[in-house]
Amino acid sequence: MKYQNNFNPTISDEDVFSEIVKEKEYIGYYNLVHQETTAFKDYASGVKQSNVVVIGIGGSTLGTYAIYKFLKYSKKLTKNLYFLETTDPIDIKSKLEAINLNDTLFVVISKSGTTVETVSIFKYIHSLVKIDKNNTLVITEFDSKLNEYAKANDMKTFEIPKNVGGRFSVFSAVGLLPLAIVGIDIDELLGGAKEVYDSFFSKSVDYDGVMKKARLFVEYKNSFNINVVFSYSSRLEGFNKWYIQIWGESLGKVDINSTRQGLTPVGIIGPIDQHSFLQLIIEGRRDKTVTVIKVDDFHSDLKIPQVELEGLGELDYLDNIEFSSLINKQADATIASINNLNDIPCDVITIDTVNERSIASLMYEYELLTSVCAKFMYINAYDQPGVESGKIILKDKLKNR
Incomplete structure (x- = not known):
């Protein structure tokens, strides 16, 4: 008798945690929270350019x-x-027209050092302004072709460790250096990430939250295979884009049983998408989980003024309400409308305030959540063979044009 199946037995939280602890020894992003930042800050302090x-x-x-x-x-x-x-020519041209290129530091980042899009744009920059060690910084793997180019031209370089994947690299030189240069406190960023690290690996609050959420996503993946992040702040638009990459590229894989796995990320912004995507959530197919992200303190006291609008007197209840209060009440209304249905998984993340620690904590927690989901799904979160095939085809087309 032969027996085959396309499912895996449920793995325990303890087994998953044990695998994550082992993985921490050779997957580099986990331990970026412990790194020394002096070299980044020293370089940043010497940058003279305005852009x-x-x-x-x-x-x-x-x-x-x-x-x-x-x-x-x-x-x-x-x-x-x-x-x-992007290689969109309109985007390139319009952005560069607004920048004084003679007062600009160019930070060229490519883990492999041969990224087609990055090298293409860098070549174009070369045609517009003199590129040399005084206005160019390179961040790459130390054995890459891009690093060879930088060394040949006496340019300053910083390393992307080989065991840190690109989409998990924000707390390496990839993110910390540009952010330090413009004046963001990178020690506070790492401090926020480390708080989550400590909580998770000591099996405290973040351990419980990440494990419970990951288990729900994976055990119900055949019913709720779309994960919606509903961010109630336009400030989180960038986070949504980052989430879509790390979730989609890490979890869309073939597992150990050669079964195709995947959780589909959707990132939307409230209250804008209350008037579009929320309809799909409320009355559409029950195939979506929803995570609402709120910001408790926006650092703004902007209010709706007490202005009389003829014919709109019934909306006078809006007078003197702070916009930050309004957007959070809109979020609360969305949460209540979803929870009242009792058949859509929904959780809420509330960011205390707008600072380095808050956004770093959120992002590091999502890195951990991605890794834990991958363990539950018996897949490798850190490769991307589906992307590599497209890169090979593109290079063949360009070489043989």
Whole structure:
């Protein structure tokens, strides 16, 4: 008698935790919270340019953008930060036209050192301005072709460790260096990430939350295979984009039984998407979980003024309400409308305030959540063979054009 199946037995929380502890010995992102930041801060303090342009794509930019987007309106930043991450010619041209390239530090980031999009944009920059050691910083693996180029031109380089995957690299030089240069406190970032690290690995609050959430996602993946992050702040638009990459690229895999696995990430912004996607959540198919992210303190006292609008007197109850209070009440209304249905899994994350520790804690928790989900699913969270095949095809097409 022969027997085959396409499912796995349920693995215990303790077994998963044990696997994560083992993995921590050779997967580098876990331990980035312990790193020394002096070299990053020393370099940052010497940058004279007013503008910083990060040239990269995917994991080389998304995490940095997420943190910058969250903090930029609450911090007195010392420099302007821009991202060139697409080969769309209109995007490239319009962004560069708004920047004084002679007062710009170019930060070229590529883990492999041969990323087509990154090298293409860097070549174009070369045609516009003189590129040399005074205005260019390279962040890459130390044995990459890009590192060879940097060394040949006496450019400053920082390393992306081989055991840190691109989409898990935000707390390495990839994110910390550009953020330090523009004036963000990278020690506070690492402090926020370390709080989650300590809580998880000591089996405290974050351990319980991550394990419970990961188990629900995986055990109900055939019913609820779409995971919606509903962020109630435009500041979290960058986080949503980062989440979509780390979730999709890490968890869309073939497992040990050659069964295709995957959880589909959706990132939306409230209250904007209350008027579109919420309809699909409430009355559409029951195939979605919802995570609502709120910000408790927006650092803003902006209020709705007491202005009389003829014919709209019935909305006078809005007068003198702070916009931060309004958006959180909109979030609460969404949460209540979902919970009242009793058939949509929903959880709520409340960020205390807008600072480095808050966004770093959120992102590190999602890195852990991704890794734990992968263990429950018996897949490798850190490779991306489905992406690599497309890169090979692209290079063949370009070489044989």
